[in-house]
Amino acid sequence: xxxxxxxxxxxxxxxxxxxxxxxxxxxxxxxxxxxxxxxxxxxxxxxxxxxxxxxxxxxxxxxxxxxxxxxxxxxxxxxxxxxxxxxxxxxxxxxxxxxxxxxxxxxxxxxxxxxxxxxxxxxxxxxxxxxx
Numbered sequence: 356x357x358x359x360x361x362x363x364x365x366x367x368x369x370x371x372x373x374x375x376x377x378x379x380x381x382x383x384x385x386x387x388x389x390x391x392x393x394x395x396x397x398x399x400x401x402x403x404x405x406x407x408x409x410x411x412x413x414x415x416x417x418x419x420x421x422x423x424x425x426x427x428x429x430x431x432x433x434x435x436x437x438x439x440x441x442x443x444x445x446x447x448x449x450x451x452x453x454x455x456x457x458x459x460x461x462x463x464x465x466x467x468x469x470x471x472x473x474x475x476x477x478x479x480x481x482x483x484x485x486x487x
Contacts, residue, residue: 365391365439372458380465387468388432393439409441413460421470435464
């Protein structure tokens, strides 16, 4: 059975994971809100064609930095939503600590913020974590 953490404990692990990111990533991350939800809403599950609501670890929504118009005025922040129950499940199934799964998920979703496609993100994950 996966460990369950309170919302507050999970938020502390998110803060810690963000602090572990390479300085270059943190310095270049602009206008991004990191959100925490237990599971994705029904619309997201349907839109992404997921088999279950604990399949998605995180989701980036926004305009990648490579596609932004620097002349634009005020922009709402991009969002990265982390899904607590899926991350806890992944931690249990992989044997990794929850904080490591959070770190890897943030790393992945920030890759989208910087305009990388899945192949580019997978390459960077391989370099960072040594796994697929």
